Amino acid sequence: MVAKSTFYGVSVLLVAMLxxxxxxxxxxxxxxxxxxxxxxxxxxxxxxxxxxxxxxxxANILIDFGNGTRDWYNATEVQPGWNLYTLTLAVTNGNVNSTCCEFGSHLVTGIYGVQNQINQNKAWLVWTYNTTSSWQPAQEGADLINVYNDSVFAWTFCSYSPSTGNPECPIGTP
Amino acid sequence: MGNTRNIAVVAVFTAAVVGSDFALAPYANFKLMDVTVFLVAYVFGFRQGAAVAVLSETIWSVVSPWGFAGAFTPFLVGGELLFAVAGWGASRVWGKDGRALSPTALFIGATLAICAFAWDFEANAANALIATWPDTSLSQVIVYELQGFVFPTPLAHELWDFVLGAVFAPAAIVAMPRVRRA
Structure with a gap:
């Protein structure tokens, strides 16, 4: 027979837990x-x-692998405030290798596993496009290039001049 | 002689409660008031416990660093009286077991935790009453009750009272009558 005090105590303990x-x-x-x-x-x-x-x-972006493969990502949805590096990450699902940030921007060293080949003077180069001057090599890093509505850009994997850094490959019209 | 002793008990424990309230003021909801009122009622009887509850809560409502509690004071005092009732009732059921964390100690801790919950519940209802009077409705009271039980304040109150009841109270229950006899 359980003592009344124990019964009360256990009841109180259960209520307290509840x-x-x-x-x-x-x-x-x-x-x-x-x-x-x-x-x-x-x-x-x-x-x-x-x-x-x-x-x-x-925005629209071209990725030219320099071997005949040219991937266009047209009408890619971007948010206000994005830059070209962000856009590149978005269209490639993050398949970008880069170093950061010697000149205030990422330096892209590879896209989709295709890496820069410094010994052969081949690298990923950035291009901007407008209807007036067509394609122009970008003068600044991808982080510093703002993306606006209907912006057009290109990454090309091609050779460059070791002295000037300018691209030595043609780029087709978009 | 008996009256003198009762007055001394009430005065000493009221002073201890108010003093500890000031000492613990930076730690909201960590107070010794609940367990002290409970213990005084447990050891000396309901009237002494109730007197400590009324006096200490009234004084604290006036001199607390957060200002005068105003219309909230009667509800605070009423809530504290619950601990006096519980202490008196518990003494009749469980007697004088002075072992910390014994079954009796856990029962006392549980009683204090339930009282702490009842205090919080009553205080939330009082808040609703004061804030919405005279248009108070049941749904408003429920909203105030729900908003009052925001983590971690009420939980800390109940767990603190439980721990004090289970660890500290049994030793005090044995020690306090010895002090009285000395």
Whole structure:
């Protein structure tokens, strides 16, 4: 026969465990609801910005492997504030090798496993395009080139002049 | 003589509670008030415990570093009286077992944890009442209750009271009557 005091004690202990677990559950529920609310707020803000500044931007980028393979990524969706390096990472799913950041930008050393060959003066070079001057070798690193709506860029794997660094390969019209 | 002793008990423990409240002021919800009121009621009886609860909570409501509690004071005092009732009731059930972490110690800790929950629950309801009066509705009280149980404050209150009850209270239950006899 269990003593009455033990029965009361065990009952109190069980109720206390119930109370403490309930408090944990309520606290978790509260935190969950708060996070939902924060997410809703941020989602609403994002919708507001998209409707105000236009949805996403679109850009075009060519990756020319120098062996006849030319991959165009047209109408690639980009976000305001992206640069060419970000865009390159996005279209290649991160298949980019680079070093960072001697001149304020990543130096791309390989794309899709095709690595720069410094001994043979071959490397990945960046080009920008506009309707007035067509293709031009970029004068700055990929991080410093902003991407706008309908921007056109190219990465070409080709030889360059060891003295000037200028590309020594032609690039076709987009 | 008995009255003098009772007054001395109430005065000493009220001073101890208020003093410890100030000492522990930087640590919200870590107070010795709950366990002290419980212990005084457990060892000396309900009236003494209730007196310590009313006096210490009233004084703390006025002189606390966070300012005067105002209309909240009666609810704080009422909540603290729960510990006096629990201490008196527990003494009638479990008697004087002075071993820390014994089954009795765990039962006392559990009782204190339940009282802490009841205190938090009552305080949240009081908040709702004061903030929404005279348009108070049940749904508003529920909202205040849910918002009041935000991690980790109430949980810390209950666990702290449980630990004090299970570890500290049994030793005090044995020691306090000896001090009284000395």
């Amino acid at each position: 109370v403490i677990s309930s408090v944990v559950a309520i606290a978790y529920y509260n935190d969950y609801q708060r996070q939902l609310s924060v997410n809703d707020h941020q989602s609403t803000e994002l919708q507001h910005f998209i409707s105000r500044y236009g949805a996403v931007l679109q």
